[in-house]
Amino acid sequence: MKRLGIVCKWIDTPDQIESVKPKDDAKKYNTATTTVAWLSRQKREVAEERLWQIMEQNISSIGLLISRVGDLEPEMRMVRLSSEVFPCYTEPAWRYFWFRPDVRAYAEKHLLPVGDIARAKGVRLSFHPGPFTVLASDRPAIVELSIQEMEYHADIVRWLGFGKTFQDFKINIHISGKRGPDGVRQNYGRLSPEARNCLTIENEEMTYGLDQCLGLSDIVPIVLDIHHHWTREGEYIQASDPRISRIIDSWRGVRPVIHYSVSREEHLVGHASDRLPAHDALISSGLNKQKLRAHSDFYWNTAVNSWALSHWQWADIMCECKSKNLGTRQLWQQAKNAGLISQ
DNA sequence: GAGGGTCAAGTCCGT
DNA sequence: ACGGACTTGACCCTC
DSSP: OOOOEEEEEOOSGGGGGGOOOEEEEGGGGSOOOHHHHHHHHSOOOHHHHHHHHHHHHHHHHHHHHHHHHSSSSSGEEEEOOOTTTSTTTTTTTTHHHHHHHHHHHHHHHHHHHHHHHHHHTOHHHEEEEOTTTTTTSSSSHHHHHHHHHHHHHHHHHHHOOOSSTTSEEEEEEEEOSHHHHHHHHHHHSSSOHHHHHHHEEEOOOSSHHHHHHHTTTSSOOOOEEEEHHHHHOOOOOOOOSHHHHHHHHHTTTTTTEEEEOOGGGGGTTOOOOTTTOOOOHHHHHHHHHHHHHHHHHSSOHHHHHHHHTTTTTTEEEEETTTHHHHHHHHHHHHHTTOOSOOO
């Protein structure tokens, strides 16, 4: 099955890109969170009560989200879960809460049925820990926190009943740190088996591009972000490119996932929506890479969409647009119109 | 309820 | 030095 994925959030209308209001129906599909600052201002009892309530609410919301995604057309049954399922899990002041036996017992009991929904409905799941997760950092303390962050995600994966086989669930991060690919390689061995089963590495727009990521392809699958690659190299990489077969090999038989986003339309003033933007012309017109990085709300350029869909033959496509499921459906519709979806 | 300030964390680029 | 981009815009508080 070929899939297009949805990232982290469910919305019903474009105005919810900004924010989902408390009484919006979409609220129930999305995770709640809190802040360290707010928790620290409360009495311990109040703070713990809030964390417990968020735990219950978020287990419910990811269950509803996965279930809803599982009712979509088969080609859209893929969703990235927000990292905020259990907020402050790796925050030193509140970590103790999440390691309380009663909290873990609750998580274990109630997350497994959520994972069962995903398995029953064929929903492909993933996480994308935040940019603070830097296994290749040259600062040892950051590496420690990053391993904790990976293990936080791995705990949830395990409770959901995944992480048992290679890439039954994806936890994707960047290289990012000064130690580069070797830093990832060295710390890879410190991860739990479940975290290692899930780990993938994605190419960045600025620092570590596809070629450097491919240096890790013997231990970890490579997630190609085609927009990052375009931003960094100015190249519309083609499915026939030899590097693609190296990426496919890194997934060892599992269908790869790539990421697809497009630059914001307002940064490409007056650009036709049916032509591929020319990277060199944009840069020489004074647009910097910073501007090219920012993700659009919708998939406004049909030519870029067609190029992205040309990769669908070999990979599932995670749709990183601000309009979330609305943008995923937009791309799905273009795929259907192009005859890429049967019936 | 709306609006504005605040929010754990790394790393980079551009001003 | 600092804002903003990536990662999840949501929460909290005041009016």
